Amino acid sequence: MLLLAPAPPATGEPPPEPEPPAAQEPERPEETPGPREPEPAGDGGTPAGTAFGAFLGSGPEGILRSGRFQEWLNGPEMTVGHTYLPGDRWVNIEGRPEFLRPWAEWRRGAPERMFVLNVPMLERSEERVPDRAVARSLSAGARGAHDQRFRTLAERLVSLGLSDTVIVLGWEMNGTTYTHRCGPDPEAWKEYWRRIVTVMRSVPGQEFRFDFAPNRGTDAIPWTECYPGDDVVDIIGMDSYDQPPGNTFAEHVEQPLGLRDHVEFAAARGKPISYPEWGLFRNGDNPEYMLGMLEWIAEHQPIYHTISDYCPHGVWWCGRNPRSAEVFRSVLGTGEPMGVPGGAVGETVGETIEEAVGETIGAAVGKTDTGGVSGETGAE
Structure with missing residues (x-):
């Protein structure tokens, strides 16, 4: 997905990366908190142990819209607040307090709330920086060139009461959209991560959880090949997302390194899973995808x-x-027909599921050899 932050046009390769002090190693904490256990099962449409939310804007407007959603x-209640640090310049990746x-005020509003923050690993995040320049930047980061920038971010999060933030670091690294992509130098990328x-774990008071989230x-x-270690x-x-065009949800599940491989990869490592970004895309208003994803x-x-x-x-702001909006509400809300911004009004839930979805969306079947194509398997 796009960061929705303005960035100047690309002007060629970035300036040389600063060299870190020789033999400098980040301070390591004595003890690193592990992932938390899911909460016990509860009532309602959301799965037991699963928090959910919607990305509705990067700044305060996202918080305001979440109430309307x-x-x-x-x-x-949606208990997840999700935003993205702008990746245009380092000063923004360091996390401006303003x-x-x-988001810190929103987080303090209820103890069960979860703040999810996507953090770019390099500046000029969406400026189509050439691979050779990306490789140099990753190597510089792996040597410690940007240690202080991420220490500053961690200190600001802790000072604002966001010490338990879920940090989606360098997301969609297996694609080509972002400067923090893994492909130009996977070994340097992993070492930099x-x-x-x-x-960030060396900062006193932190309880961060780091989310590795590819397309x-x-x-x-x-x-x-980009996974940095348990x-x-x-x-x-x-x-x-629901793409490429014509793909069924079953293909999303069974494609190489698709949804099933993801679940099995995490289970083999004893790690919880997440879906920081998902939604409709190339196949338009597709209630089959929507119900398939919610059932998954x-x-x-x-x-x-x-x-x-x-x-x-999306299903509300869009x-x-x-x-698809009616299917979403039937699973996670009341399911009562209601208009959405833009004037569109859905059918009743029963009509939607019977006519558009069909009799059932069962378990995914069949296996496809069609893998992802750059720009076709993840967010925009």
Whole structure:
């Protein structure tokens, strides 16, 4: 997905990366908190142990819209607040207090709330930086060039009361969209991730959880080749949108490095899963995908999930998908027909599921050899 933050046009390769002091190693904490256990099963439409939310904007507008989304849903409380640090310049990746403060106030509003923050690993995040320049930047980061930047971010999060933030670091690294992509130098990328996590965990008072979240599928590089190690990953996530065109949800499940491989990879390591980004895309208003994804979530109980609720992906703020919106509300809310912004009004839940979805969305069957293609398996 796009960070929705302005960035100047690309002007060629970035300036040389600063060299870190020789033999400098990040301070390591004595004890690193592990991932938390899911809460006991509860009532309502959301799966037991699964927190959920929606991305509705990066700043305070996202918080305000979440209240309106909650009213529309009219179901269990959304307890996940999700935003993205702008990746245009380092000063923003360090986490400006004025950007983080509204989210800190939201987090303090209820003890069960979870703050999820996507953190770019390199500046000029969406400026199509050439691979050779990316490789140099990853190597510099692995040597410690940016230790202080991530220490500053960690200190600011702790000071604002966001010490238990879920940090989605360097997301969709197996694709080509972001400067923090893994493909140009996987070994340097993994070492850089490890260094960032070690630096941020060294800050007193932190309880961060680090979420490794690739695109679904193989994309530009198999995401398993980017995995940095169990000791520096707390959650194994996946961004999964309804694409490429014509794909069924069963193909999303069974494709190489798809949803099933993701669940099995995490289970083999004793890690909880998440879906930080998911939603509609290339196949338009697709209630079959919507119900398939919600049933998958209910079956596999991620620690959290957040739908991307802007066009073309969403069900509330985006008014293009009324049939999928009704399915979403039938599973996670009351299911009563209600209009959505933009003037679209859905059918009744029964009509939606019977006519658009069919008799049932069962377990995914069949196996496809079609893997992900760069730009076709993850977010925009």
